[in-house]
């Protein structure tokens with residue numbers, strides 16, 4: 001058995017882990033000078049965070065792939081990748097645009113007395129209702145570049161031949177931003193394989209499978225889960241902790257500061273309007289790359305932390321660990337991923353070609369977060385509540401680190417030639433946003449496929465989404481849901 005393979009055998013021995021950590025540390029430290037000039041607020045935008053905050057070197061070179069050294073050695077061949085990807089950068093939703101207009105009008109009505117207020121008064125409110133969450137041009141680039149980077153990270157999987165032979169699957173949620181993201185991703189692949197320019201409509205007749213396939217049952221499972229819809233989505237009391245934090249001392253402090261800065265009476269403002277002002281700063285940066293928007297000058301770093309927590313509370317209670325049904329509703333997607341892996345392993349054992357080596361599935365933050373929670377990732381010891389903002393300052397559940405725009409969870413299945421036993425031949429790694437993601441049960445970055453199946457047998461065998469989503473009785477969510 002080779003030294004390299006021994007190092008990675010089973011759930012990677014300690015020495016290799018230290019090596020991996022050192023490589024990761026070196027990479028991130030090596031890039032601190034690039035990030036130092038960026039607005040500090042940009043790391044507090046939660047789900048409105050641009051992808052480059054996670055991998056800052058992409059600001060310099062959006063096609064740079066620097067993770068090759070983290071993957072399994074050459075004695076292991078990638079057989080398949082199965083991914084769940086959030087759409088790229090998008091416009092604000094209609095709901096947020098409405099709030100933006102209200103906030104800007106308040107500044108026009110009351111504001112005065114400082115250069116900052118003057119800048120905000122002169123700011124052009126260019127967001128319009130029709131934009132409603134649609135993918136922006138930067139979002140297309142996000143996807144195009146992601147396709148180029150992933151295909152260069154796994155060149156043996158992303159080949160022109162597999163593409164032409166329809167051995168790649170592209171599933172998407174029905175929302176515009178996801179369909180357009182899928183198309184932009186496919187266009188990135190075409191660019192790689194055939195040299196088409198980005199966004200080109202020139203096609204090859206034989207490329208019948210270049211159209212995304214809409215599958216809301218998988219990518220918008222939350223809409224199809226009655227228990228989730230009734231007990232969480234449509235339940236006014238489910239976001240209790242979020243609503244409470246909107247009235248918290250931390251939030252009130254931010255509100256009072258903004259009220260004084262803008263000369264707007266405190267009772268004209270509320271947490272939603274403060275939050276939308278902060279989001280406007282995020283949209284200006286993510287969509288237009290504007291680093292000096294007057295909206296950003298309203299906030300200091302402490303405000304950023306409070307507003308990030310407000311967003312994280314929503315994600316936690318609506319999509320994360322807050323209620324069990326949030327993650328249980330994603331069982332079918334989880335099982336679907338494993339069905340792909342299982343088929344690939346079976347085909348490989350029969351010495352057949354893997355029929356579906358590339359599976360790309362495009363959805364939302366609300367697709368990815370429940371899935372990650374189902375797998376036990378980013379789980380803090382204590383729940384996120386309105387009262388524990390300070391206690392949670394080092395929390396794992398930071399949506400901006402987990403599900404920024406274009407975030408992606410990738411399962412990579414390998415066949416390893418030098419395995420000691422037949423079971424050890426198949427190994428899995430996970431990447432989140434192109435960085436190795438340790439498995440929660442072992443904290444290791446590689447796992448034998450059979451071990452992984454055992455680890456998640458309770459989800460693979462005992463989670464039946466029709467049962468999980470059945471609404472037994474209408475009413476409040478019980479405490480044991482926590």
Ligand SMILES: O=P(O)(O)O[C@H]1[C@H](OP(=O)(O)O)[C@@H](OP(=O)(O)O)[C@H](O)[C@@H](O)[C@H]1OP(=O)(O)O
Pocket residue numbers: 047048086092093095096363364365366
């Ligand atoms: O606060 P907004 O209106 O932007 O909320 C969006 C969701 O955005 P997010 O909370 O994740 O920042 C959006 O998720 P996305 O992944 O598609 O961006 C979600 O699909 C949409 O329904 C909005 O949720 P809402 O809170 O139900 O309005």
